[in-house]
Amino acid sequence: MADYEIDDHINNLIGEFFSNFEDDLDFLEQEILNLSEGNSDATVRAAYAKVHSIKGSAGALGLGFISTVCHIFEDYLSQIHQGISKSQSDFLLKFIDLLRDFNDVTQSESEPDIDDFKRRLSSLTASNLKQRFLVVQKTKSFTKRYRQILEGKNVELSTVKNGYEALGRVLQERFDVILCDAYLDLISGLELTKILKIVKCHNPYIKVILVTSNDDLTREKAGFPDYLVKKDIDYFSNIRKIFSALTEDIPSAGSAPAESSEMQPSSSPVTQIVPLKRLLCVDDDRLIQSLIKASVKGLNLTSFAQAFTAAEGFEKVQESDPELILLDYILPDKDGPEFMKELRTKMKLDIPVIFLTGKNSEEDRKLLMDLGAMAVIHKPFDPKVLAASLKSHWERYSDSQKQQRSA
Incomplete structure (x- = not known):
């Protein structure tokens, strides 16, 4: 298929996506209102399925901002286990309003100011006043245990299954903490740790917890994560202590880090990077x-x-x-x-x-x-x-x- 045919095909699919987008948002808005009147598993599943569908289509078509909003929206919906309050409903509806504004600009054939929309999204997530943890984990039992440890804390926990997806989320969204294994699929935790020190993230003070079963792996070899945790019999006890320290001491996004505490490791040395030319x-x-x-x-x-x-x-x-x-x-x-x-x-x-x-x-x-x-x-x-x-x-x-x- 020639280049122009590919472009035409993608443009046609994008046009079809936006022609249905307003109806999708109307459906989603109604489901959120239904949730505020009383939760039902069917309503949660319907809302989640719609957001997941929009996210997948937008991502495949290169509509990164829409996909990012849906990622965050999906995370919030996945944590709904009981009926939501009016304030929670109002908070979720603001995501839909943001998507409507983006759709209006796009349909007016104007070029959206992506940076401005990203700032609005960042302000919206920050207004929830929750710390955001990203866990890179394929094992559901571990994820369940992390949620139990964080229960009752003002933390929003998101999960992904590999390092590649984790990096994509961190580049697009604000996170305060990322926990990952040293050896992940696609992009390893070791590589992810190094990448986060050289790329511009939404939160430059993001904390990295690197997990390993390798006795020979040191913080220096691992790229100086903030915490290097051995996966042994004391693993969850140590994770509980680290989570406790981070939820008490971690700075909010955009602010400078607090003074080092006993659990806070020393800062990593500056290394000379030889650039690729x-x-x-x-x-x-x-x-x-x-x-x-x-x-x-x-x-x-x-x-x-x-x-x-x-x-x-x-x-x-x-x-x-x-x-x-x-x-x-x-x-x-x-x-x-x-x-x-x-x-x-x-x-x-x-x-x-x-x-x-x-x-x-x-x-x-x-x-x-x-x-x-x-x-x-x-x-x-x-x-x-x-x-x-x-x-x-x-x-x-x-x-x-x-x-x-x-x-």
Whole structure:
């Protein structure tokens, strides 16, 4: 399918989405009003299903702001176990009003001021006066235990299942605390910890709790999370103590951190980051190439080269002398692993390679990592997350190279 056909198809789907959006919001508003008159499981499920549907459609169509609002709305709905008060109903209805305003601007064919809408969303969530915890956890029993520990505290708990989704949420929303395992799917907790120190989040003072079963993992090796917790017999006791300290001492979003307490670890040292300057992307999909080009603008590269075939990729390697290669798994004339092998054996070049692939199994990832890939990034990807991930991978690679030279 040609680029313009893809664009036309996406635009048609976006038009269809907005043509139904007002009715969706009307339905959602009525369900919230029904909740304020008396809770029923059916009403909660209907409201949640509608928000979830809007979130999924908006995310797939690149309507990031709508998807973000629905993420937060979904979190609030998931915590409703009894009837809601009028003040709670009014609070939830403000999300719908915000979405209506966004829809009105979009339908008027004006360009929405996304930054202004994000500020309004941030003010709305802050007005709830709750600390926001994000837990990255696939095990429901652990999530249930965290909720029990936080019960009675003024905390809103959100959950995601992998590091990639967690980073997307943190970049789009305000969170006060994030708890994650050191070894997560897609983006590890170790990488996430480092990324959060170099990207701009809604709350620059977000606290990171990193969980590990590895006795050899130190705070330094882990990228200096605020807390490094061993998953052992005392795990939940230690988590309870940390949660208690954070819910008492944590600063509100946008304010400076409080003075260090006994439980507050020392600040991490400043490390010199060697920036990435020359990047080559080898991918035959022009839509993907355009997304990547837009994503890496914030990295301030001196050179961004593009190739759409393996043959063109080899030429660009010689012309642009890239420091890093983003490589598609499947190319028209040669697959990505073959390209990488020839790069190493025939051209005698040890340029680090990050694979882009739609193959999401652990076996496929292991195969590429065993070939010597720096990392594997899965399609589809969020451009904002991609840029932060590249920055983190490059920083880690630069650090390892520096250590090898000094050894």
